[in-house]
Amino acid sequence: MKVYSYSVLRNSKYFKITIQLVILFTTTCDNLFALIEGDFGKIDGTATLSGEYDSRVFGISSDSFQGAKTSSSPLISSNELKSEDDFIIRFSPALHFTKKLKWFSFTGTAGIEFAQFIKNDDKSYTQPITTFSIDFDDTLSKKKRVSNNAKIRFDATFDIGQSVGASILEQDLVSYTYFVAGLNLRYNYSPKFGVGASTSYNLKHYQTGSTQTRVYQDIATLPLSLRAFYIYSEKLDFYTDYTFSRTKDDQANSLTLTDSQSHSISFGAQGDYSSKLSGNANVGYSVQNYDNSSVSKQDNLVTGVGLDWKYNSKTSFNFNLNRAFSPSAQGFSTFSTMVRLSATHRLTEDVSSTAYFSVGKVEYTYPPSGQTARDSSSLNNYGVGINLNKQISDRISAGTGYDYTFVDRASESYGRHLLRADITGRF
DSSP states (O other), X not given: OOOOOHHHHHHSHHHHHHHHHHHHHHHHHTTOOOSEEETTEEEEEEEEEEEEEETTTTSSOHHHHHHHHTOOOTTSOGGGOOOSSEEEEEEEEEEEEEEXXXXXXEXXXXXXXXXXXXXXXXXXXXXXXXXXXXXXXXXXXXXOSSOXXXXXXXXXXXXXXXXXXXXXXXXEEXXXXXXXXXXXXXXXXXXXXXXXXXXXXXXXXXXEESSOOSOOOOEEEEEEEEEEEEEEETTEEEEEEEEEEEEEESSTTOOSSSSEEEEEEEEEEEEESSSSXXXXXXXXXXXXXXXXXXXXXXXXXXXXXXXXXXXXXXXEEEEEEEEEEEEOXXXXXXXXXXXXXEEEEEOSSSEEEEXXXXXXXXXXXXXXXXXXXXXXXXXXXEEEEEEEEEEOSSSEEEEEEEEEEEEEESSOEEEEEEEEEEEEEEO
């Protein structure tokens, strides 16, 4: 493996460009205010410069990486697999638009991210950052369940862009273009009862994978949710939710497990449970039906929990639990259980820290091949990390962090180290 010494990096063009960007960045951001502000809205700018060391940039073990690197499969660009670890420099400038018009709030972001891989330079990329949302009566976003202005509440979100990164689910470095359009509607027909509905269209167009011989298929998902609310107070709802979801890939007469329908029903509560505890927690049951007639349905208990506990003015804790079915672009089905516990503490007025511990299990179900029975496998992963953030000035902040992930499979186990630092300016 080729190792880059500090002297080589110091004299490299990437290191020099990074230093020049940091100097330009800090001096510019610290002397600028909002770019444009008027009757038509407000436009702000942000820019983030980051450096990251990843010991397993493809998200797989050393043996799997070497196998992919020497593979003759036409689905693997083995000549682009130069090193299993890498140092990545990213620069992300963006413009942010906000406009308040009576009960409507409009927000949008347009930007671009440049990423340079030092060793695997063929994996460097440029990707867009584009989002737009409409929020009707944002008084409900301020920890309230009942509107100040009207019985009707809705919000809409549109997002289009590119994603590149290592996936635990796919066990690969993957790249895809995505488009998301979502709509959420709620109507409180009395002070104590309400109904709601939501839908979204999610399309992922995969360019390629880096180390796997399975073909990546484009995936389109369309869920439809119906909800009924009991408004316990202005700050707490109890609800029931039914969701139907349809997922398809781009292959005609597909025999994969991507083409499927799911039905799920859950019960939960959202809002402030007490003066210190808030969040959203639900538990339910889900059934997954596959278009592939040779595969029987699957069902399981599903859960979504996100809780925040404010211990005091400086310290807070967060707990997340998620159990759900999910399709894969490689044609199999997964059921994952993920748990994460984190703690945030403000060390000083301008320095805060966050530490976390996570545990996850992913169960894979593969479609049968010919007369071969359906196969399955599982993956366990454990993570721990710490982050530090400092507010340098009103418009400049910086952060650094370290993450370690251990992956355990029946055939192999390995660890992954991720060390990063970034600086963000607002103007």
